[in-house]
Amino acid sequence: MNRYLWPLIAVVALLIFLVMGLRHGDPRALPSPFIGKPAPQFELPTLKNPEVSIGTEHMAGNYALVNVWATWCVMCRAEHGFLLDLAKSGAIPIYGINWRDSRPEAIRWLYELGDPYLASAYDEDGRVGIDWGVYGAPETFLVDPEGTVIYKHLGPLDPAIWQREFVSRMNDGGAD
Amino acid sequence: MQRIFVLLVAAFLMSSAAAIDTDKRFDDPKLQARYEQLISEVRCLQCQNQSIKDSNVSLAADLRREIARMIEEGKTDEEIADFLVVRYGEFALYRPRSTGKTLVLWLAPFLLVLFGVFALARVVKHRMSLPIDDDSETKG
Numbered sequence: 156m157n158r159y160l161w162p163l164i165a166v167v168a169l170l171i172f173l174v175m176g177l178r179h180g181d182p183r184a185l186p187s188p189f190i191g192k193p194a195p196q197f198e199l200p201t202l203k204n205p206e207v208s209i210g211t212e213h214m215a216g217n218y219a220l221v222n223v224w225a226t227w228c229v230m231c232r233a234e235h236g237f238l239l240d241l242a243k244s245g246a247i248p249i250y251g252i253n254w255r256d257s258r259p260e261a262i263r264w265l266y267e268l269g270d271p272y273l274a275s276a277y278d279e280d281g282r283v284g285i286d287w288g289v290y291g292a293p294e295t296f297l298v299d300p301e302g303t304v305i306y307k308h309l310g311p312l313d314p315a316i317w318q319r320e321f322v323s324r325m326n327d328g329g330a331d
Numbered sequence: 332m333q334r335i336f337v338l339l340v341a342a343f344l345m346s347s348a349a350a351i352d353t354d355k356r357f358d359d360p361k362l363q364a365r366y367e368q369l370i371s372e373v374r375c376l377q378c379q380n381q382s383i384k385d386s387n388v389s390l391a392a393d394l395r396r397e398i399a400r401m402i403e404e405g406k407t408d409e410e411i412a413d414f415l416v417v418r419y420g421e422f423a424l425y426r427p428r429s430t431g432k433t434l435v436l437w438l439a440p441f442l443l444v445l446f447g448v449f450a451l452a453r454v455v456k457h458r459m460s461l462p463i464d465d466d467s468e469t470k471g
Contacts, residue, residue: 185376188420255389281393288418290376290390
């Protein structure tokens with residue numbers, strides 16, 4: 156009996172690790188090192204008007220979404236309808252970071268599909284994207300009123316993810 | 332048939348050659364060597380099993396540019412690694428530093444070897460205590 160006990164325990168332990176690894180979900184989704192830390196500071200020209208700048212301090216005082224998007228990003232198109240609904244509901248201000256994109260194409264995209272953003276920052280060379288640890292659009296950060304990043308979602312948003320991952324993390328439901 | 336095979340092999344080799352970053356950034360060969368060493372040890376996060384040296388995706392190009400800029404500014408390797416870890420986490424480095432969560436990864440191989448030696452010693456000791464079977468030896 157004892158002879159088989161230890162190998163059995165070892166195999167069961169390995170199986171548990173295997174199941175844990177498989178249940179981990181999307182292997183591309185890495186934990187963001189920014190969770191619980193202040194949102195990275197930035198100051199960029201807005202997409203629609205290069206004369207006006209937008210930055211982290213404009214978001215303070217409220218829960219805010221920071222959505223990293225680009226016209227070359229297929230999944231950004233998939234979540235765009237939901238972002239428009241969310242903006243219309245007034246649940247939370249949405250800021251965009253237009254990441255490594257062409258300004259005319261990005262402006263046309265917002266004109267054709269609708270603009271859910273209070274403003275989009277135009278990150279032409281991806282410097283701010285790197286500061287935010289962005290590695291695959293769309294990425295959406297939830298920033299609390301004190302300017303702390305409390306959640307990051309990789310991939311397109313939808314109502315279920317919004318309810319499960321974002322609403323539950325906002326104490327007052329987001330509206331001020 | 333053989334010609335098709337040769338063509339396939341050639342096409343395969345071409346694709347891998349095109350993927351490598353060949354642009355020279357520094358005139359100083361020492362700095363260039365440091366640059367190449369650094370970018371070969373940073374994971375491309377969009378294509379997780381490549382280094383940013385081997386990848387052509389846009390983020391890899393951005394990170395190469397940032398690393399080149401930091402080398403120009405005289406940052407140390409340690410400072411450049413910190414820059415990446417702060418933004419992308421320990422996962423961005425192919426050689427994670429031996430701290431905290433990664434400690435188990437560094438120690439596990441040594442523990443496994445120790446465990447193996449221990450198990451082997453036990454088996455050998457057990458076998459040595461068995462009576463020698465003369466029959467099987469002569470028949471062997």
